[in-house]
Amino acid sequence: MKHGLMEVITRKVVLFDGGMGTMLISSGLREWEVPESWNISKPDQLVEIHTAYLEAGAEVIQTNTFGANRIKLSSSDAGKELDPVEVNEKGVECARRAIDRFGAEDRFLAGEIGPTGLFYPPVGELTDEEASKAFTAQARTLEKAGVDLFIIETMYDLREALAALKSVRRVSDRPVVIELTFEKKPRGYFTMMGDTPEKEIEAFLSEGASVMGANCTLASGDMIDLVSSFREMTDASLVFQPNAGRPEMEHGVPAYKQHPQEFADDIEKMVRAGANAVGGCCGTNPDFIRAVYDRLTQGG
């Protein structure tokens, strides 16, 4: 019988997958395309990507639904043409096909929720009400389509992250993983809006987050101290998904230069610093996840 994520995470470090955007771009995604549209137009590609991560050792695969809330989709002409319900349903379907075909037990399907792309005051005019409406609709579709857990990612405003968390809780009792994205400043780690790990922990614990942490913006080397900061403040389950270095332009194309082994070195340090779950974000691919998997399993 398959154990739930929250049971598995008490026994071992859980391995999430790597970047989806990165994989879509190397599969031919163009600048003007909405990444989530491939759930409908190129589902086989999605199944292939999910499978590659499963084969690399990922225990949690995340649906290609990062920007599939109504607000984010309506920010582009191409996005306006898409039906959010269909995009999210098909996203789950692709991930489920990959897991079923892969056939191993204890692999989890995480319904992914990303930011609306708008800003709360004073930077913009987004309200809790608008954000909640969009997130609740997306969460409801993902829940109905059959995810094992939810993952709220790359949030840069604690207010929006909380709106997303509450929205998921409104429609589901499943585990919720929630990650903010931090910058490393001279004075410490802060989101673009000035939120801190301390504020994050305080807020999320009281609203029923199952696992919390950070993803994106930071390269793996820069995230190690962040893990320590979190661990000093809480015993809660923590997750971290860094980038593979910073992107550099190579003949007009962005490239991530970090080597999978370097990434795995840093992830190992993060685990020692107290991370309960790890994965990769921008610039990572199955090679990175495989390197981490090998490191986590040989370490003993």
Next chain:
Amino acid sequence: MESFLKDCAQSILDFDSERAEKLAQEALKRQLPVLDVVEKGFVAGIREVGRLWEEGTLFLPELVMGAEAIKGALAVLQPALQEGKGGHRTTGHIVIGTIEGDIHDIGKTLVATMLSANGFEITDLGADVPVKMFVDEAAEKGADCIAISALLTTTMPGQQRVIEELEKRSMREGIKVIVGGAPCSEEWAREIGADGYAGDAVAAVTLTKKVTGARD
């Protein structure tokens, strides 16, 4: 005068648009040297906001509030600046925008604000601006410089395409091109043949003055 200038700077640091505008109106009423009020008063304030942002004490919300406050003050002082009552003339016409495919505009807007504060005439095209529009507008306005912002590695190549379009229309000689935005760099500017790169709004003003040959 000095304490008045300090008050101007402080109004920006306090993100107090109302006070900033009141002080701007007072400056006009008292017929104080407008450029000094702008440079040594309000701009000194936003420069400090920028410094605190870089060091991680202030964040995006504060940056935006500071920009709002200085915009308010500049709106009041703009007519006096334009008419040369500040004791200087317009230093040049700048066409500015964020490159196509990219909707980030806060940094670009701050640069436009700072350039305007320093006497430049600004045509702000907004965000997601097609390559051709940069060049069309620059031609129409007889601009001295095009300033292009890109916040994504995937949209940066658009900056190069603007330069290529200028070359195609034999306009490259008569106009400067400067670039900015998080993924950009001096190296990138050199690689694409731009006239310079600036890492923040304050540096952008210095760079623009340099490349347009404007008096400082």
